[in-house]
Amino acid sequence: MFYDEAMMNTYNMVKQRFIKKWINTLHMLDSSIEHPLNVTERKNAIRLSSDLAIAATRSGSTVWSRALISRSGNKTTNKPMARRILKKARNRMKNRCNTLRRNGNFTAKSGTRKRTDLLKSLVPGGEVIDDKDYLIRETLDYIVYLRAQVDVMRTVAAIDLVTGNLTNDRRNK
Amino acid sequence: MNGAIGGDLLLNCTDMSVLERQRAHLKYFNPSFDSPLAGFFADSSMINGGEMDGYLATAGLNLPMIYGETTVEGDPRMSISPETTLGTGNFKKRKFDTETKDRNEKKKKMNREEVTEEEEEKSKITELNNGSPKSIKKMKNKAKKEENNCSNDSSKVTKELEKTDYIHVRARRGQATDSHSIAERVRREKISERMKFLQDLVPGCDKITGKAGMLDEIINYVQSLQRQIEFLSMKLAVVNPRPDFDMDDIFDKEVIVSTPMTVVPSPEMVHSGYSHEMVNSGYSNEMVNSGYHHVNPMQQAETSSDPLSCFNNGQAPSMWDSYVQNLYGSLGV
Numbered sequence: 001m002f003y004d005e006a007m008m009n010t011y012n013m014v015k016q017r018f019i020k021k022w023i024n025t026l027h028m029l030d031s032s033i034e035h036p037l038n039v040t041e042r043k044n045a046i047r048l049s050s051d052l053a054i055a056a057t058r059s060g061s062t063v064w065s066r067a068l069i070s071r072s073g074n075k076t077t078n079k080p081m082a083r084r085i086l087k088k089a090r091n092r093m094k095n096r097c098n099t100l101r102r103n104g105n106f107t108a109k110s111g112t113r114k115r116t117d118l119l120k121s122l123v124p125g126g127e128v129i130d131d132k133d134y135l136i137r138e139t140l141d142y143i144v145y146l147r148a149q150v151d152v153m154r155t156v157a158a159i160d161l162v163t164g165n166l167t168n169d170r171r172n173k
Numbered sequence: 174m175n176g177a178i179g180g181d182l183l184l185n186c187t188d189m190s191v192l193e194r195q196r197a198h199l200k201y202f203n204p205s206f207d208s209p210l211a212g213f214f215a216d217s218s219m220i221n222g223g224e225m226d227g228y229l230a231t232a233g234l235n236l237p238m239i240y241g242e243t244t245v246e247g248d249p250r251m252s253i254s255p256e257t258t259l260g261t262g263n264f265k266k267r268k269f270d271t272e273t274k275d276r277n278e279k280k281k282k283m284n285r286e287e288v289t290e291e292e293e294e295k296s297k298i299t300e301l302n303n304g305s306p307k308s309i310k311k312m313k314n315k316a317k318k319e320e321n322n323c324s325n326d327s328s329k330v331t332k333e334l335e336k337t338d339y340i341h342v343r344a345r346r347g348q349a350t351d352s353h354s355i356a357e358r359v360r361r362e363k364i365s366e367r368m369k370f371l372q373d374l375v376p377g378c379d380k381i382t383g384k385a386g387m388l389d390e391i392i393n394y395v396q397s398l399q400r401q402i403e404f405l406s407m408k409l410a411v412v413n414p415r416p417d418f419d420m421d422d423i424f425d426k427e428v429i430v431s432t433p434m435t436v437v438p439s440p441e442m443v444h445s446g447y448s449h450e451m452v453n454s455g456y457s458n459e460m461v462n463s464g465y466h467h468v469n470p471m472q473q474a475e476t477s478s479d480p481l482s483c484f485n486n487g488q489a490p491s492m493w494d495s496y497v498q499n500l501y502g503s504l505g506v
Binding site: 039040042043044045046047050051111112115116118119122123132133136137139140142143144146147149150153154156157160161 | 360363364367368370371374375384385388389391392394395396398399401402403405406407408409410411412413
């Protein structure tokens, strides 16, 4: 995916930051919800923590990271935790622009209109972006971080599978 | 890809698009942007304590030019809110003016037109020499031949662009010189550049041209990534009794960086099981392949089962960093 080694290094750094934040969010989430949970609830908790972590990793001025944080914050029953994460991310945003709604005079062709709307629904926070140019930028950024999230989760899942087998082997001996 | 653009700064001025010329100016001034993907992720050493808040730039060359925010925290602010950035007097913004001037999306308010008159250039230089930060001015441009322009501004571009917030764009011969159309053209070129980058980012997009098809691919890719995340979180939930258990599990299984890697006997099961699941869930081939590919480094990172049992849990926090570094070092190779 990345043809440059320097890029790959920064990409790995992103993944490292993500995994550390993910651990934090997992612990935070774990302390705030009751056990036991069924599989679906566990999955939702993991997904929620992962989304929060990737958004916090970005925690820049992107629309999608902020939208993801606020969207995930509504899902958690534990409001203080959500506020803590939001505060951490918000500290870095400072006086980011609020004028996301920029009315463009751009006439969208009908072929791309539907697709643009679909893309807006996919990218968190895309609905508030009127400027197609800016939407594509956000999508770009979002794709990279999404990709990092997927890579990390896949790796963790693979480790879990392997170590799970090892644990079982040890127990069975 | 876009390699030719950066290199031919002063040579081929005739057919450069508006956007390319902007980039050429910037490149001349700051050769660091020549390196591909230089500003992709903010260079963490340059901003506050390693925070990578720099806005993402497109892959390939000249991408920092497109997005404008390379390393500065203030940069994204600039691009997002044209109204507020200009007069803010943000120190960081001024420091990185050269990098950011091309990135602004102030289409409505500003016209980027090249300074063609020598008097104007000289006056700019004088102003620059005074050392005062420039206020924003609009400069109208008349259509001229490219050759004159190239010879004039090659040496003066650097000084001229040091403190200005505008990139000045030359209208090509025969094209409209209306300020709006020039700005419109810049915007269109930026969009096309970004589409090209998206082509690199989204796998399997080389053949597709046209906005609609590209958007389709992007949408598919985003959807597939989101579905992968859903699937992976379900997978993690199945394996672990508690949400944070999986991380503790990782802590327990230590990875020794220096010891020779032994292949764990179970990776075959992991491979086949993983790929199998992915295929069954109806994911694209790309995902299966990349999933497969990613599992591969993992088997090198895992030691065999016996040494794992003797690791001390208490050492986990200190070994975590080396574990993570090893993990992503192997992934990055």
